Amino acid sequence: MADDTTDTKSSNQMWGGRFASGPDAIMEEINASIGFDKKLFAQDIRGSIAHATMLAHQGIISTDDKDKIVHGLNTILSEIESGNFEFSRQLEDIHMNIEARLATLIGPAAGRLHTARSRNDQVALDFRLWVKEELQKTEQMLTGLIAAFLDRAEEHAESVMPGFTHLQTAQPVTFGHHCMAYVEMFGRDRARVRHAIEHLDESPIGAAALAGTGYPIDRHMTAKALGFREPTRNSIDTVSDRDFAIEFLSIAAIAGMHLSRLAEEIVIWSTPQFGFVRLSDAFSTGSSIMPQKKNPDAAELVRAKTGRINGSLVALLTIMKGLPLAYSKDMQEDKEQVFDAAESLELAIAAMTGMVRDMTVNTARMKAAAGSGYSTATDLADWLVREAGLPFRDAHHVTGRAVALAESKGCDLAELPLSDLQAIHAAITDKVYDVLTVEASVASRKSFGGTAPSEVRKQIAFWRARN
Numbered sequence: 001m002a003d004d005t006t007d008t009k010s011s012n013q014m015w016g017g018r019f020a021s022g023p024d025a026i027m028e029e030i031n032a033s034i035g036f037d038k039k040l041f042a043q044d045i046r047g048s049i050a051h052a053t054m055l056a057h058q059g060i061i062s063t064d065d066k067d068k069i070v071h072g073l074n075t076i077l078s079e080i081e082s083g084n085f086e087f088s089r090q091l092e093d094i095h096m097n098i099e100a101r102l103a104t105l106i107g108p109a110a111g112r113l114h115t116a117r118s119r120n121d122q123v124a125l126d127f128r129l130w131v132k133e134e135l136q137k138t139e140q141m142l143t144g145l146i147a148a149f150l151d152r153a154e155e156h157a158e159s160v161m162p163g164f165t166h167l168q169t170a171q172p173v174t175f176g177h178h179c180m181a182y183v184e185m186f187g188r189d190r191a192r193v194r195h196a197i198e199h200l201d202e203s204p205i206g207a208a209a210l211a212g213t214g215y216p217i218d219r220h221m222t223a224k225a226l227g228f229r230e231p232t233r234n235s236i237d238t239v240s241d242r243d244f245a246i247e248f249l250s251i252a253a254i255a256g257m258h259l260s261r262l263a264e265e266i267v268i269w270s271t272p273q274f275g276f277v278r279l280s281d282a283f284s285t286g287s288s289i290m291p292q293k294k295n296p297d298a299a300e301l302v303r304a305k306t307g308r309i310n311g312s313l314v315a316l317l318t319i320m321k322g323l324p325l326a327y328s329k330d331m332q333e334d335k336e337q338v339f340d341a342a343e344s345l346e347l348a349i350a351a352m353t354g355m356v357r358d359m360t361v362n363t364a365r366m367k368a369a370a371g372s373g374y375s376t377a378t379d380l381a382d383w384l385v386r387e388a389g390l391p392f393r394d395a396h397h398v399t400g401r402a403v404a405l406a407e408s409k410g411c412d413l414a415e416l417p418l419s420d421l422q423a424i425h426a427a428i429t430d431k432v433y434d435v436l437t438v439e440a441s442v443a444s445r446k447s448f449g450g451t452a453p454s455e456v457r458k459q460i461a462f463w464r465a466r467n
Contacts, residue, residue, distance in 0.1 A: 031329075034087050036336050037094045041080050043129040044094050045073045047122065050225040051205055052113055058216055060116065065109040072106040073098070094126070095119050116215040117208055120239040120327045124204035127335060129226065131248050134342050135197050141349045142190040142255070146183050146467055148356040153179035154460050158453045160438045161276065161366035162375060171378055172370040172438040175361060177451040180459050182262055187463070189255040196251055200244035203228040207238035210326035240326045242316065245338050249313040252345045256306040259348050263303040266355060270296045276366050277359040283351070298351050305344040312337035370438045374403045374413055379435040379444065388427035398425045412436075 049070050056066035076098055079085040091097045103110040156175040163173035203223035206213065212235040219231035232238040269276035283298040316337045319330055377399050384395035401424045406413050414436035421428045434440055446452045449459070 028089060031092060032089045033093045033332050033335070034089055034091065034097060036339060037123075037126075038087055038097070039335075039339060040094050040123075040126040040130055041098070042077065043126040043133075044098055044122070045077045047125045047129065047205060047226065048098070048113055049073055050222045051117060053225065054218055054221045055112070055115055055215075057221065058218055060215055060217070061112045065112050068106040068109040069102070069113050072102045072110065075105060076101050093119070093123075095122055116213045116217050117205060118210075118239075120209050121204050121207040121235075124207070124239055124241070125226075127242075127338075128200055128204060128244055131244050131338065132197060132200055132227075134338075135193050135200075135248060135251075138251075138255075138342075138345065138349070139190055139193045139197075141346065141353070142186050142193065143467060145349055145353045145356070146186050146190070146463065148353050149179045149183045149186070150460055150463055150467065152176075152356060152361075153183065153456060156361060156363070157456045157460070159361065159363045159366060160370045160442055162370045162372065163451070169369070169372055169375050172375050172441045173445075173451040174442055174453060174456055175363070175366060176453070176456045176460075177442075180456060180463075182258070183459075183463055185258045185261075186255070189251065189258060192251045192254065196244070196247045199247060201229040202232045203230070204232050204238045204241075206231060207235035210236050210239050236326045240323070242320055242331060242334050245334050246313070246316055246320065248338060249309070249316055249341055252309045252341045253306075253313045256309040256345060256348060259352050260303045260306040262352060263299040266299040266359070267296050267303070270294075270299075270359075274365075274369075275362055276369070277361055279355060280358050280360075283355050283358055298355055302348045302351050305348045308344050309341045312341040367438065371412060374406065376413055376436050376438065376441050377403050379441045380413060380432065382444075383432055383435050384425070384427070387429075387431065388425070390425075390427070 052061070052066050052069040052073075055061045056063050076085065079101075085101070087097050088100070091100055099110065099113065102113065153176040156179065157177075159175040160172050161175045161178060162169045163171045163178070203219065203226055205222050205226070206217050206219040223229070223231045232241075266277065266279070268274055270279060279294075279296055279298070284294045284296055316334055319333050319337075323330055380402060381392065381395040381399040384390045384398055385392050388395075390398065402413060402416065402421060405420060405424070406416055409416070414433060418428070418430050421432065435444065442451050442453070444452065446455055449455065
């Protein structure tokens, strides 16, 4: 007759090979964050130095203890940066790993560092500092990408290409104008980055676990020392808040979407069917069995990175959506999402900046394509309104008949004889041919923000002044 006791062998089989020692192994695995939050070591040490300095200034700890703490923390920073620091999973996270090493280095004085703070406001500080620095890096990288587009736009302010709607030829534009569309996109991304930095520019340290502290701390002092505008104003919200991380991921997702749209165009443009651009071997790969192939792999991988970034945003939104105030352990799952998205975004921006500067533009192929699909039809309609006085709807109908005739004859609008055009509408004169070339079409689009080379150069000058 079996008893109710489960033997060790059965228990080990139940928990599985990786967790052979039972529940303790599982708890260690799920609870430890040092595998990823060690990335925050510099921010953690910087925050601790500022906190210790403030404690001494306020007379909460002695100057001697503060000096020992600061010296010990700088020693640990050097050890980590040189690769000589041993991280321990048993100590759970970056905070406890540093604190334990500090105690070994300086003895009892290390225990005074945690006065008037909690791991809750400590991790909020470390993470906020990291995200702020990452946003500043993203701002610089976007500025570099914008600069690359400005150079290409200036080079091709007069290079004619087809403009598309529904990926069908619509009207002629210039490649410079097309490049400036991405300047606008990435300019908005950079503006969002700057706003996000402004939003998060408040110091969490001093909020403690959730209620503040009874010690006479000076949160404005630590905020200033750490480069923040001011301290946060509600201790509960401070340790509960991950809006700054979600906002970073939101910005990354929007920027990633813009990068993906650009990547898609490069993939299309580099096909033999389009032949608008060519990437060098630095951003392409070949086929293992088809020697003629040149694949735009860098662009395709940028396009794919967007999926990872979007996934990180959805993951963190889902983690945070059901959490009551204040801190919950669920929030430990925030960092991997942000770290992964940041790495993906950095790589995507760097790759795209490289491709924009690298690609060879086939202006002859673009110009030939710009005239296909009767792309100057709108110019004919506009001429009928402007020169013949027709209402636009009537001009649209006349132009439609002209396009149908050209299609039936297998020629462009500019190749239709004047007699054929006059048979459609008697008010048409030979002056209409002045607007039926792609060069004349783009030159006429002088409205503010239009594709005329003169307007493109105005926008380039505007962006160069603010970049």
